[in-house]
Amino acid sequence: MDPILAAERLPKLAARAMRGAIVAAALRPAGSQFRAVTHRSLVNDALIRFERSVQRAASNGIRPALLFAERDRIVRELRAFCDGRLAARLFALRKRDVIAVGRDAAPFDALVRGRRGGVYGVVFRRLPNDGRRLDTMRKIQHAAQRLRPGEALRGVLIYDFGAGTVRTLRCAGRTVELSAA
Numbered sequence: 001m002d003p004i005l006a007a008e009r010l011p012k013l014a015a016r017a018m019r020g021a022i023v024a025a026a027l028r029p030a031g032s033q034f035r036a037v038t039h040r041s042l043v044n045d046a047l048i049r050f051e052r053s054v055q056r057a058a059s060n061g062i063r064p065a066l067l068f069a070e071r072d073r074i075v076r077e078l079r080a081f082c083d084g085r086l087a088a089r090l091f092a093l094r095k096r097d098v099i100a101v102g103r104d105a106a107p108f109d110a111l112v113r114g115r116r117g118g119v120y121g122v123v124f125r126r127l128p129n130d131g132r133r134l135d136t137m138r139k140i141q142h143a144a145q146r147l148r149p150g151e152a153l154r155g156v157l158i159y160d161f162g163a164g165t166v167r168t169l170r171c172a173g174r175t176v177e178l179s180a181a
Contacts, residue, residue, distance in 0.1 A: 009057060010070045011126060015161060017049035018074060019109050019124045022081070023101050026090045026110070037091045039082040043075050050074060080164035086157065090122070107143040108156070118154030127160040137169065144171045 024045060025037045054067065081087050090112075099111040099119060108121035121144055127133045137158065144153045156169040 010054070010062075010066060011073075013053045013057060014046075014050055014070050014074050015124070015126050017046045017053060018078060018081075018161060020049050021046035021078075022087075022090070022124060023109055026093065026098070026101075037082075037087075039079055042082060043078050046074055046078060047071060077161045077164070081159065081161070084159075084164065084166070086159055086166050107140075111153075114154065119152070121153050121156040123156060123158045125158065125160065126162045127158070129162070137167070141169050141171070144169065 021042055025042055050071070054062065090110075093112060097113040099105070099113060101110045105111045105121070109124050110122040112120055112122060114120050121140075123140055125136070127136055140156055140158060144156050147153060153171045155171050158167045158169065159165075160167065
């Protein structure tokens with residue numbers, strides 16, 4: 001694979017691997033014995049997923065420096081995620097509060113029920129650091145609005161791997177908000 005193409009595709013493959021590892025860890029099988037999700041287990045799963053996707057995308061190999069830089073970034077970004085409140089809340093969810101994950105939750109990574117019964121979409125992305133960030137957030141909000149009426153979301157939680165922050169997009173207006181408009 002051409003190094004320029006690899007440098008452009010590796011962050012996308014890494015983000016996909018991290019999303020897959022987080023969703024798989026948060027939704028362990030109901031019959032399995034409970035194991036706490038640790039940084040190490042999450043990183044190991046993400047790195048295995050990343051290596052597999054790189055092998056599929058570049059069977060003839062890529063530069064080791066690009067590969068190791070991306071692996072270090074995966075470890076660093078998952079450390080920031082594990083230290084945050086979203087990770088603690090996501091891994092503490094009960095099975096009945098998880099509505100859908102993965103392809104079933106498309107275009108989101110997961111659909112979960114909040115404390116007060118509202119449904120929230122969860123999205124894990126590396127948001128751009130320039131003007132494209134606003135466009136990305138608008139696309140996510142439009143995807144939330146396109147859901148069927150019976151699946152109305154109260155909001156979307158967007159976790160930015162690059163910044164290690166959580167942003168909340170409100171989707172459903174309350175009656176007080178609507179009467180003031």
